[in-house]
Amino acid sequence: MERLRRSMMFMPGNNPAMLQNAGIYGADTVIFDLEDAVAVSEKDAARHLVHNAIKYLKYPCEVAVRINHIQTPYGLEDLKVVLPAKPDLIRLPKAESARDIEEVDAIITEAEQTYGFAVGSIKMMAAIETAKGLMNAYQIATASPRMVALAIGGEDFIADLRTTRSKEGRELFVARSQLLLAARAAGVMAIDSVFTDVNDEEGFVAETKLIKELGFDGKSVINPRQIRLVHQIFTPTEKEIEHAKRILAAYNEALAKGLGVVAVNGKMIDTPIVQRAERVLAYAAAVKR
Numbered sequence: 158m159e160r161l162r163r164s165m166m167f168m169p170g171n172n173p174a175m176l177q178n179a180g181i182y183g184a185d186t187v188i189f190d191l192e193d194a195v196a197v198s199e200k201d202a203a204r205h206l207v208h209n210a211i212k213y214l215k216y217p218c219e220v221a222v223r224i225n226h227i228q229t230p231y232g233l234e235d236l237k238v239v240l241p242a243k244p245d246l247i248r249l250p251k252a253e254s255a256r257d258i259e260e261v262d263a264i265i266t267e268a269e270q271t272y273g274f275a276v277g278s279i280k281m282m283a284a285i286e287t288a289k290g291l292m293n294a295y296q297i298a299t300a301s302p303r304m305v306a307l308a309i310g311g312e313d314f315i316a317d318l319r320t321t322r323s324k325e326g327r328e329l330f331v332a333r334s335q336l337l338l339a340a341r342a343a344g345v346m347a348i349d350s351v352f353t354d355v356n357d358e359e360g361f362v363a364e365t366k367l368i369k370e371l372g373f374d375g376k377s378v379i380n381p382r383q384i385r386l387v388h389q390i391f392t393p394t395e396k397e398i399e400h401a402k403r404i405l406a407a408y409n410e411a412l413a414k415g416l417g418v419v420a421v422n423g424k425m426i427d428t429p430i431v432q433r434a435e436r437v438l439a440y441a442a443a444v445k446r
């Protein structure tokens with residue numbers, strides 16, 4: 158079972174209190190933002206704060222940095238300052254082509270060699286935030302072996318579509334589905350966008366249930382209150398675990414009798430259903446670790 162990334166929590170890279178406490182809320186990944194949550198006048202201070210936080214504070218989770226796009230005046234400097242601290246993951250926003258990924262990948266490789274880190278140890282993910290990026294999503298996801306995930310940046314994406322955000326996310330439905338297909342074809346994770354109203358618990362839960370049903374592996378979040386809700390939705394329930402165990406037991410019994418197919422509670426069990434049951438159990442075990 159690959160690493161869990163149910164919750165990836167953003168925080169502005171220029172907020173020392175948030176960086177200091179980032180590890181206490183139980184997010185699977187924390188994302189120190191150098192991009193849109195940080196004003197231009199604060200970019201430099203934020204880079205150094207993020208460098209020091211990664212280097213001197215010990216986080217019990219994956220640590221990611223969202224850099225500015227590599228073709229902005231800030232992206233290269235972001236990498237130069239944060240890479241020596243060895244973040245686990247670099248998140249590239251507004252990715253539009255494989256070239257964007259290759260450029261960042263080459264800079265990371267050079268830094269790994271310079272600082273004596275194993276080459277390939279710093280992972281990458283890309284956020285798709287434009288229609289052009291979505292059209293190239295598979296090429297983006299496969300542009301480097303460092304790539305572990307594609308995310309959708311819904312707020313920018315909706316701006317690019319020239320529409321507005323509906324509560325049900327109708328305008329994002331096709332993009333979410335296409336991004337998921339690209340991620341699955343590339344063998345990387347799919348991470349959903351942020352839900353910006355931190356006081357709308359009902360809306361957040363509804364959206365998280367929807368993206369889990371679509372097949373996403375997790376969600377970007379912006380507030381500690383959203384973490385528990387995502388984890389509850391993504392963690393298999395006792396009922397689901399028991400059902401998965403019954404499926405595997407029945408299937409193994411059928412195999413022992415030389416049968417390839419069997420029924421549990423009147424429903425046919427065959428290989429893909431067994432694979433899904435195995436994934437439920439592997440997921441439940443990964444959550445406990």
Ligand SMILES: CC(C)(COP(=O)(O)OP(=O)(O)OC[C@H]1O[C@@H](n2cnc3c(N)ncnc32)[C@H](O)[C@@H]1OP(=O)(O)O)[C@@H](O)C(=O)NCCC(=O)NCCSC(=O)C[C@@](O)(CC(=O)O)C(=O)O
Pocket residue numbers: 166167168169174175176178179190193194250284286308309310311312313314349350351355377378379380381382
């Ligand atoms: C939303 C709000 C202002 C609400 O503040 P509130 O004050 O009402 O929060 P409270 O709940 O009262 O906080 C209770 C306690 O938790 C602490 N606490 C809160 N949030 C924390 C956190 N995130 N990390 C650590 N600690 C945290 C807080 O310091 C306090 O600590 P304490 O005082 O000790 O009790 C705040 O959460 C916040 O700033 N969020 C991060 C926003 C951000 O990073 N945006 C950029 C990324 S999105 C984007 O760019 C769009 C995107 O690109 C996305 C894509 O690509 O996917 C696209 O296009 O869609």
Ligand SMILES: [Mg+2]
Pocket residue numbers: 193250286310312313
């Ligand atoms: Mg964005």
